[in-house]
Amino acid sequence: MGELEGWMYQRLVDDSPEATVVADAEGVIQYWNASAETLFGHSAAEAVGKTLDLIIPEPQRQRHWAGYREVMRSGQTRYGRDLLAVPALHKDGARLSIEFHVVLLRDATGRITAIAALIRDVTARWERDRALQHRLRALEADLATSGATREEGAP
Amino acid sequence: MGELEGWMYQRLVDDSPEATVVADAEGVIQYWNASAETLFGHSAAEAVGKTLDLIIPEPQRQRHWAGYREVMRSGQTRYGRDLLAVPALHKDGARLSIEFHVVLLRDATGRITAIAALIRDVTARWERDRALQHRLRALEADLATSGATREEGAP
Numbered sequence: 001m002g003e004l005e006g007w008m009y010q011r012l013v014d015d016s017p018e019a020t021v022v023a024d025a026e027g028v029i030q031y032w033n034a035s036a037e038t039l040f041g042h043s044a045a046e047a048v049g050k051t052l053d054l055i056i057p058e059p060q061r062q063r064h065w066a067g068y069r070e071v072m073r074s075g076q077t078r079y080g081r082d083l084l085a086v087p088a089l090h091k092d093g094a095r096l097s098i099e100f101h102v103v104l105l106r107d108a109t110g111r112i113t114a115i116a117a118l119i120r121d122v123t124a125r126w127e128r129d130r131a132l133q134h135r136l137r138a139l140e141a142d143l144a145t146s147g148a149t150r151e152e153g154a155p
Numbered sequence: 156m157g158e159l160e161g162w163m164y165q166r167l168v169d170d171s172p173e174a175t176v177v178a179d180a181e182g183v184i185q186y187w188n189a190s191a192e193t194l195f196g197h198s199a200a201e202a203v204g205k206t207l208d209l210i211i212p213e214p215q216r217q218r219h220w221a222g223y224r225e226v227m228r229s230g231q232t233r234y235g236r237d238l239l240a241v242p243a244l245h246k247d248g249a250r251l252s253i254e255f256h257v258v259l260l261r262d263a264t265g266r267i268t269a270i271a272a273l274i275r276d277v278t279a280r281w282e283r284d285r286a287l288q289h290r291l292r293a294l295e296a297d298l299a300t301s302g303a304t305r306e307e308g309a310p
Contacts, residue, residue: 002186002203004177008260009164012175012271017235017256020167022159031157048157080172101172105163116167132287139294146301 019119022105025072027052027065030114039098039121041091055088057095072112077102085122097126174274177260180227182206182220185269194253194276196246210243212250227267232257240277252281 013020019039022031032047040047040055047054056064064086071077083099090096100119107113168175174194177186187202195202195210202209211219219241226232238254245251255274262268 002177002184002199004168004186006161006165008177008269008271009168010159010161011260012168012258012273013159013164015235015258016273017258018173018273022157022163022167029157031159044157080170103167103170103172105166114163116163118167118171118173132291136287136291136294139291139298143294143298143301146298 016118019121020116021047021052021119022114022116023052024114025112027068029054031116036119039090039096039119040088057087057089060086068115071102071104071115075104075110075112077104080104088119096121097123171273174276175271176202176207176274177269177271178207179269180267182223184209186271191274194245194251194274195243212242212244215241223270226257226259226270230259230265230267232259235259243274251276252278 014033016033017035019036020031020033021029021036023029029047029050029052032042032044034044036047037043042054052064052068053061079100079102081101083101085097085099088096088098098119099122100117103116103118104112105114105116169188171188172190174191175186175188176184176191178184184202184205184207187197187199191202192198197209207219207223208216234255234257236256238256240252240254243251243253253274254277255272258271258273259267260269260271
């Protein structure tokens with residue numbers, strides 16, 4: 001990997017532009033970097049000690065915790081490589097579209113002591129994609145209508 | 156921010172699914188995590204000690220180094236918040252589309268000793284977007300033709 005001094009690792013996480021949230025085995029938030037403050041609106045002081053329900057919309061909670069317990073039980077997750085795309089909640093109630101990877105933090109015995117999520121806000125990209133898809137469908141509909149007009153509309 | 160143990164910061168960077176590359180003030184690679192190995196094809200042993208030209212296509216090099224020197228001189232970068240999208244090179248010669256943020260690593264005196272890049276491979280997404288844009292333009296052209304046919308083609 002090459003060598004970095006210890007402070008550099010901490011700086012890379014504290015100052016990461018990716019919102020970084022670490023929660024313990026029970027899903028209680030232990031760490032919340034500056035980008036997480038910006039993304040979700042809660043300060044670190046407000047977030048640390050709360051459960052992840054702080055940012056999970058109510059309809060997604062049951063599924064989230066089933067997945068979380070399963071990762072803790074099995075020691076496996078596919079979201080180390082694959083991005084998990086989910087809705088999330090800003091402090092002001094706004095709904096966000098986020099994507100995240102997880103990193104499992106294991107102690108020297110191999111036991112998972114915490115799960116970190118590296119989170120990106122993709123709300124803007126999703127809205128652009130939706131607008132593009134909408135335009136595509138509108139054009140396809142126009143074209144179908146136009147074709148129909150040509151076929152049926154000859155005087 | 157809450158508290159993490161020192162080993163957790165290192166684990167978060169070493170095991171990050173984002174390719175993480177740290178280069179010193181002269182642009183010599185100091186650190187290259189496992190995801191950087193996967194993304195670019197070079198092992199850490201191959202990359203550390205080389206300059207960033209390792210992954211920069213020739214036509215982009217001059218612009219890259221002008222920007223790099225300017226960041227070192229000014230101590231400022233807008234790519235801490237904004238994503239910089241650029242082409243990059245895989246070891247096998249394939250062209251990648253990457254997006255990255257940078258984190259400036261300053262020592263206790265405030266001097267920038269290194270620059271870290273947190274890099275995502277967006278090749279697949281760019282190809283999807285290009286395909287979608289292509290389909291959109293094709294539909295717009297079809298619709299224009301179809302409209303023209305209707306207007307001009309009445310018997």
